[in-house]
Amino acid sequence: MTSPDRPKPARKIFDASTLVVLALVLTGAFFVYRREGGRGLLHILGEDSWLFVEILPKVLAGCLIGAFVQLLLPREVVARWVGGDSGLTGLAIATAIGAILPGGPFTIYPLAGAFLAIGAGVGPAVAFVTSWTLIGFNRAVIWEVPFFGIDFVILRAVASLPLPILAGFLAQALARVVPGGPRT
Known part of the structure; x- marks a missing residue:
């Protein structure tokens, strides 16, 4: 981590691994839509939204712990x-x-x-x-x-x-x- 007085390096939002995961998600969504239709796809998106909400605080806490360790x-x-x-x-x-x-x-x-x-x-x-x-x-x-x-x-x-x-x-x-x- 950079010190508070040095500028942070620019971060890429989309790198190669993100693009691979995104391609897998879109491919999976395509096949679920073909097999289960829009209702099946919406059901999966709804379930995954709840999973995302449940793990988000844990991810945030883990990232904060990592940031604090870098400073301490x-x-x-x-x-x-x-x-x-x-x-x-x-x-x-x-x-x-x-x-x-x-x-x-x-x-x-x-x-x-x-x-x-x-x-x-x-x-x-x-x-x-x-x-x-x-x-x-x-x-x-x-x-x-x-x-x-x-x-x-x-x-x-x-x-x-x-x-x-x-x-x-x-x-x-x-x-x-x-x-x-x-x-x-």
Whole structure:
């Protein structure tokens, strides 16, 4: 994030990924209209409008958390502990944070984006998201232990533990060789 005294860079509203998603939406709408008619299409739009209203506060909160993190955490501290040159230590820290941090994708992805913006390396950011996805102790306690028991959850977590670090190492290596990719 830019500081308050520097102008913000212009943001594109429609990039390639937005255009792909828009094309998929329009294609889906076309086929729903052909099969179900206008009534079916309006029904889906109405249901999705309610879904949008329900998730909008979560998306807003996640984006605000990401923005606050960018302003509150010193860039030097982030770069030192989980920067592109933090090595195995940075990957381990990012893996631990991802494993213990509660929240859904509306919180985690803006946080990962904020960490990248203030100096985290690509490897630690990938380790953070991968750890949250694979290990997620909050989810394990709430959902997995009641269904599978503690033994299964411990085995799954231990088996998953090296994967975020491996993914972080791989992402870091790929970022160095992929043209136009992130360099940290």
